[in-house]
Amino acid sequence: MGDLAAFVRGLPKAELHLHIEGSLEPEQMFEFARRNDVALPFASVEEVRAAYAFSNLQDFLDIYYQGAQVLLKEADFHDLATAYFRRIAADGARHAEIFFDPQTHTDRGVPFETVVRGLFSAMDEAEQTLGVTSKLILCFLRHLSEEAAFDTLEQAKPWLDRIAGVGLDSSEVGHPPAKFARVFVAARKLGLKVVAHAGEEGPPDYVYEALDLLEVDRIDHGNRSLEDDALTERLVRQGMTLTVCPLSNLKLCVVDDLRSHPLKRMLDLGLRATVNSDDPAYFGGYLAQNWIETAQALGLTRDELVVLAKNSFTGSFLAPDEIARHLAEIDAYVAAHP
Template identity: 70%
Template sequence: MHDGFTSAQDRAAFIAGLPKAELHLHIEGSLEPELMFELAQRNGIAIPFASVDEVRAAYAFSNLQDFLDIYYQGMAVLLTERDFYDLTAAYLSRAHADHVRHVEIFFDPQGHTERGVAFETVITGITRALDDAQAQHGISSKLILCFLRHLSEAEAEATLDEALPWLGRIDGVGLDSSEVGHPPSKFARVFARAKGLGLKIVAHAGEEGPPEYVHEALDLLKVDRIDHGNRSLEDPALVARLAAEGMTLTVCPLSNLKLCVVDDIAAHPLKTMLDAGLAATVNSDDPSYFGGYVGANYQAVADALDLSKADLVTLARNSFAGSFLGAEEKAKHLAAIDAYA
């Protein structure tokens, strides 16, 4: 075993208690099959699965698009404010169990408004659950509105218009959905507008898309953080730039495995990223679909890559340092990690 650990159990216990922030979580991607069935019944919605087991069996993907097809299908059960509350509260209770102290979650309003669900219904349910988790578990949060990149920039602009009354509750904007063929440059104008409104900027780049997409996210969208970023490693100059700028990468190991971005978790580039001085973090992405919340992601890479205590502490520190918390709150969380380690 690596430094400071006498056994695999010792490392697992250390990971379990390590204070963490999660920076890459799609709230719709935390919809567990059991809740999907419950909401389908509650709302009288027919879903193309006869059992929870059938849903889990369908969660075998060969690429991002396979996953997205079923992800949008699952969303159909989310209709009322209570549904969005229940969805978010269920995730937060799992995060609390994993010693997550701060979350920055994505939501996809276009996946709901195009089904006739009001923007207000979505954000009210989510934020009420975030407020309750702060009161009950002490979990702080930031909310990031994502634009669906397979849709047009004009549709993203319309979504930003709908968000204007809620800017007091929205901390940033992101870019998700089908990456290949939808470069960040497609959304340069709407992101410039969001930045002008004081919103933080993040974007999925370099998951399935090429390193050029990461360059575009940096240069055209002026991102504060890169979501995924795995394929940056193909471009040594880009790696050097990301390290020099201290750009946080929100890496999602089990997602990468499930979507065949990596063939084997033992081949995951996370350790390579750390060794290259990149500010990598560990996150769960769409945990109900990809087989694990943030603790399970830490555990998977720790075991497969034989991560040391120092590596794990670095990952946890990166998660708070790369968050959109204020300097004082960051310092408090970093001190808690040091005290724990």
């Protein structure tokens, strides 16, 4: 365990599937509630943690949106993201592509500008002080309408020089990617990268829709793609990155045991899988913890860990020269740790 953990933590890696609101630790929730004079339905940090027992995605989302109520000021978003960046820097991360849910905040009257200014300042600070680069991906909430997504895209236009892409998250079942086909066309025309949650709880058909109707650059989760051999072969052929979140899958009962997680099978099939933490404050582990627990449960080899690390950069939205630099750093690290 010690050797594995040390190797994993030192291994250069990127995180491609992280909801910044999902890094809100209970202690932060209480701190922000105090300074913003927000009443919480919980009496203590322990009571919050006890509530983090989910049987499905919707159970989690209910408390996730409740927790976000404490995020009101630019400093809240800055402090939230700064705490996250410090944690992943200690986990060996060199780069992160983070999701944010503007509608969760603008629907409460928090200006779009307040959210992004706080996040941008934390991103800039992380690069300067921690050496961790980052990109920001705006997610549309799929339980809301496509018209609401168009409104959010309009609000984002003054900030598109700092927003790398758009995504699709929240309640998957009953809200297929097809519902957002037009707004994704509009986003692509603006030069944005596009990603979408598909195949977490939703069927393989949702993955097909994400590929064919949204024309995504990568798939977030994608576990249920393995139920369809033709779809799996297509994802391999296209070199499509899957941003897999093992501890999230366990916590949300997508898998019943980490030892039955499909990550190793994905690698065996030639899929470009990556390991990510999703909503780590709620799901019991940041980036390295996902790597370590999954490696132990599945018996991942050193070579497979290196493949996962390289996938995390080749699947990123970094420029080719930046990707090459990170891949060279991985090779140097592996050579130095025989």
